[in-house]
Amino acid sequence: MAKAVRFEQYGGIEVLQVVEVDRPVPGPGQVLVRVKTTSINPGEVHIRTGALHERWPATFPSGQGSDLAGFVEEIGEGVTGFSAGDEVIGFTDNRASHAEFVLVEAANLIHRPAGVSWEQAGTLYIAGTTAYAAVRAVAAGPGDTVVISGAAGGVGAIAVQLAGNAGARVIGLASEANHQWLADHGAIPVSYGDGVGDRIKAAAPDGKVDAFIDTFGSGYIELALDLGVAPERIDTITDWTAAEKYGVKTDGNAEAANAEVLAELAALIEKGQLEIPIARTYPLDQIRDAYRELERRHTRGKIVLEP
Incomplete structure (x- = not known):
C-alpha cells in the first residue's frame, strides 16, 4: 500500500x-x-x-x-x-x-x-512549461518591453527570467515585498493596484509596452489593451473569458507540455540562467x-x- x-x-x-x-x-x-x-x-x-x-x-x-x-x-x-x-x-x-x-x-x-x-x-513542469509557452506566445525578444502580472508567483517568476533571457526589458507587477527579488533578477518592479497603468508607462521607455503576459487575471487584459498592446502579443493563462472577448492568446502548459521543453528548462537551471x-x-x-x-x-x- x-x-x-x-x-x-x-x-x-x-x-x-x-x-x-x-x-x-x-x-x-x-x-x-x-x-x-x-x-x-x-x-x-x-x-x-x-x-x-x-x-x-x-x-x-x-x-x-x-x-x-x-x-x-x-x-x-x-x-x-x-x-x-x-x-x-x-x-x-x-x-x-x-x-x-x-x-x-x-x-x-x-x-x-x-x-x-x-x-x-x-x-x-507546470509552472516552467506554462511560462515557456507564454513568453514564446508574445514573441518576447531584444528591444521589447514586456509586462508580466503576478510576476513573483510560480509562473510569473519563471516568465520574468525567460523573457529577460530572450533579451526583453521586463516590467514585473508585484507587491513591494517582492520588488527586490524582481530587481535582482533583471526586472523593473512596479506595484499593482490603483494607478498601475501610469506606473507602467513611467517605467517603460517612451511609455511604450510591446507585450503583456497575464498570470493573475482580474482585468489585466483590458489594461494591456489600454496600454496599446496588440492582441496577438497578449497572453493570459487564467482569464479565458476576457481572452475570448478580445481575441488575445491563451497559450500555457498545453503548448509546451513535453519532455524536450522540460529538459531545456532543467539545463537553464543547471547553467545558472534560471531560478x-x-x-x-x-x-x-x-x-x-x-x-x-x-x-x-x-x-x-x-x-x-x-x-
Whole structure:
C-alpha cells in the first residue's frame, strides 16, 4: 500500500484526504516513480472546486498533481533509457503525482541533472512549461518591453527570467515585498493596484509596452489593451473569458507540455540562467495547509510537497 491524495467531491480544502491506495504496477511503456518531490498549482484548486468542470471535469475519486521528481522504482515492458534507481524529473497527465508512487509514461521523463535541486525539480513542469509557452506566445525578444502580472508567483517568476533571457526589458507587477527579488533578477518592479497603468508607462521607455503576459487575471487584459498592446502579443493563462472577448492568446502548459521543453528548462537551471524560487515545503500529510497558503495568492515562487 502507498499514500496518495484523493477527493471524493468538489469543494474546498476540506475535501482533500491522504489515503492508502494499492501501489501501482507499470504497464508497457510506463515507469513507476517513487516520488521525492512534487508541487501544487492554482489550476488544481480550480479543478477541485469544480470551477473548471466544463473544461476539465473530475472523475471521483480523483487524485491530483502533475509535477514530479524522484527515483525510478520499476520499469514496464519496452522501456529503454531508464533503470531502477535513476533520478528523474517528469510529469503525469493523470492527476496523480501527489502520492508516494506514480505511474509515468517513459516519454514524459528526463534524467535529473546534478545541478537541479530536488525542490526545483519537483516544481518545474507546470509552472516552467506554462511560462515557456507564454513568453514564446508574445514573441518576447531584444528591444521589447514586456509586462508580466503576478510576476513573483510560480509562473510569473519563471516568465520574468525567460523573457529577460530572450533579451526583453521586463516590467514585473508585484507587491513591494517582492520588488527586490524582481530587481535582482533583471526586472523593473512596479506595484499593482490603483494607478498601475501610469506606473507602467513611467517605467517603460517612451511609455511604450510591446507585450503583456497575464498570470493573475482580474482585468489585466483590458489594461494591456489600454496600454496599446496588440492582441496577438497578449497572453493570459487564467482569464479565458476576457481572452475570448478580445481575441488575445491563451497559450500555457498545453503548448509546451513535453519532455524536450522540460529538459531545456532543467539545463537553464543547471547553467545558472534560471531560478525556481521555493516558498515553502510541506509533507504530503499537510496537503490542506499547503493549499491554504497557495490560495492566499501572495506566495513567491513554488510550494513543494514531499511524500
